[in-house]
Amino acid sequence: GDSVTQMEGPVTLSEEAFLTINCTYTATGYPSLFWYVQYPGEGLQLLLKATKADDKGSNKGFEATYRKETTSFHLEKGSVQVSDSAVYFCALTKSGNTPLVFGKGTRLSVIA
Amino acid sequence: GAVVSQHPSRVICKSGTSVKIECRSLDFQATTMFWYRQFPKQSLMLMATSNEGSKATYEQGVEKDKFLINHASLTLSTLTVTSAHPEDSSFYICSARDQHSVPEAFFGQGTRLTVV
Numbered sequence: 001g002d003s004v005t006q007m008e009g010p011v012t013l014s015e016e017a018f019l020t021i022n023c024t025y026t027a028t029g030y031p032s033l034f035w036y037v038q039y040p041g042e043g044l045q046l047l048l049k050a051t052k053a054d055d056k057g058s059n060k061g062f063e064a065t066y067r068k069e070t071t072s073f074h075l076e077k078g079s080v081q082v083s084d085s086a087v088y089f090c091a092l093t094k095s096g097n098t099p100l101v102f103g104k105g106t107r108l109s110v111i112a
Numbered sequence: 113g114a115v116v117s118q119h120p121s122r123v124i125c126k127s128g129t130s131v132k133i134e135c136r137s138l139d140f141q142a143t144t145m146f147w148y149r150q151f152p153k154q155s156l157m158l159m160a161t162s163n164e165g166s167k168a169t170y171e172q173g174v175e176k177d178k179f180l181i182n183h184a185s186l187t188l189s190t191l192t193v194t195s196a197h198p199e200d201s202s203f204y205i206c207s208a209r210d211q212h213s214v215p216e217a218f219f220g221q222g223t224r225l226t227v228v
Contacts, residue, residue, distance in 0.1 A: 032215040034216055036219075042221055043116075043118065043219040043220050043221045043222040044156075044207075044219040046216050046218065049216055051215060089155070089156075093215055093216075095215065097161065097209070099158050099161055099207075100146075102155055104155040105155045
């Protein structure tokens, strides 16, 4: 079945450091890919998405590019802030009423 | 983005009682809703998928008689934890999609259930 693998955390960075969280997927067909963020005690918020190969999703300084040849969707940010501390989930879906398939999540801590 | 409202955000109940959690899509029609359970520092575990007007589809290992899901309208789904026990204490999150529109799902704020 479809699956998502993302790098295990926790990841600890200093403020203004460069962030990469790796995500690879296994799926048949052409899934849509997502990054969600979860702040402590809250639900998930959509951070960015890409629906086809070579699409780049971006939001709040975060970027990820849909790479079909490497089945990857790595999350990057050039300069992290303390407020970026959260858990990040990579996910995919096919279409219709199928649930999202999530990675296990990566906890990011940014220290001042 | 679309808004999904989940209520209550926190609830404490006694063992043996039932608790209802509501999930509402505020500005779109949710043809499909999903219920997840999340343990501390872990990923989301899909419990069930519900489509408006039909019975929910439960994941393997989830007791359908214990976790009652109703999706009676395009904007409301409820999860009732029946005869709650301390091991049911967890963070429950709902998610909603409009399958005729965008591919992403939108999430509620989550409900922290504590059974004492």
